[in-house]
Amino acid sequence: MIAVIVCLIVMLLLQIVAPYWWWVMLVPFGCGFGFSRTGWSAIRTGFVSAGLLWLGGSLYFLLTGSRIIAQRIAAMFGLGNPWLLILATGLISAVAAAVSGYTGYAARTLLKFRLSGKD
Numbered sequence: 001m002i003a004v005i006v007c008l009i010v011m012l013l014l015q016i017v018a019p020y021w022w023w024v025m026l027v028p029f030g031c032g033f034g035f036s037r038t039g040w041s042a043i044r045t046g047f048v049s050a051g052l053l054w055l056g057g058s059l060y061f062l063l064t065g066s067r068i069i070a071q072r073i074a075a076m077f078g079l080g081n082p083w084l085l086i087l088a089t090g091l092i093s094a095v096a097a098a099v100s101g102y103t104g105y106a107a108r109t110l111l112k113f114r115l116s117g118k119d
Contacts, residue, residue: 003041007031007049015053024050028097032104039105046101051094058086 007027014023028046036042062070062082070082079085 003031003035003045004049006035007045008053011049011053015057024054024093024097025100028101029104029107032101033108034104036101036105039102042101042105043098046097046099047094050097051090054093055086055090058089062086 011023011027014027028042028050031045031049032042036045067082070085074080074082074085077085077088079088
């Protein structure tokens with residue numbers, strides 16, 4: 001749970017300082033590489049932290065004046081309802097971060113294997 005909070009706070013701060021979407025990939029990769037003890041914990045950390053961040057951000061923007069834009073984008077994607085767009089945004093970012101977190105864990109495991117000299 002602490003890894004989720006750390007990952008969420010780091011992603012939030014980086015999104016504020018430099019608003020690039022790919023923080024949702026780099027931060028869970030780093031958390032998976034550095035903190036995760038199992039592959040499932042790396043997946044869970046990335047999924048929950050990025051999903052909450054992007055779901056919260058989408059809700060914030062929808063509720064503070066971006067309803068017209070959200071309705072137009074939802075109509076463009078054929079969703080019809082901006083709430084479905086918000087759920088899709090949260091789910092897509094959560095899955096991307098989960099894969100990235102597991103990739104970080106797998107990279108650390110591979111590096112440990114290679115450095116141990118076992119072939």
